[in-house]
Amino acid sequence: DTGVSQDPRHKITKRGQNVTFRCDPISEHNRLYWYRQTLGQGPEFLTYFQNEAQLEKSRLLSDRFSAERPKGSFSTLEIQRTEQGDSAMYLCASSFRGTHLRGYEKLFFGSGTQLSVL
């Protein structure tokens, strides 16, 4: 088990360009989350998947953002027409949610992709 893997670790782009990030979760995990963290703040929820279904999206996720998890394994987060305000650390996390109801689950975070929009 190599943990949650994110690629690339760093991305520098010019305003207006499109960028795509990849997340490979822990293999048996059925849930995958995307969070965004700006300097001096805690992570903010963007979206999550259960298997291949995207079940919730934050209002933070404008129409320039799209996320996919085509086969219920890896996920991609694409940002179109990047803006300077998109500069942040983009964190992916995965977890296993069983059939029983629980008040919490253990999230495993990747190391993140640091995006800088110039």
Place this chain on the structure above:
Amino acid sequence: TQLLEQSPQFLSIQEGENLTVYCNSSSVFSSLQWYRQEPGEGPVLLVTVVTGGEVKKLKRLTFQFGDARKDSSLHITAAQPGDTGLYLCAGVLYQGAQKLVFGQGTRLTINP
């Protein structure tokens, strides 16, 4: 407006001292977690508290969930330089909620 307010935001103390970090809200949480994050890395879960008044210990770290499940604290005894990092509290608003709400974090520096 931050749903979970952490205080202090920055704390720098000498090795061997004790400290307490607070996580407060006006909302009731189903459960609350504490994470530690190193620079350039993702957060790592330290503990989850679920029951009001619950206390959990992890070596020199003591976590408490408030009776009303609106607040939590992290107490570190005899802090060591290895405790340096960003400490984040994160809550689940209700059972079945799918996302964590994070506080803004407390950046802790332990000086040798």
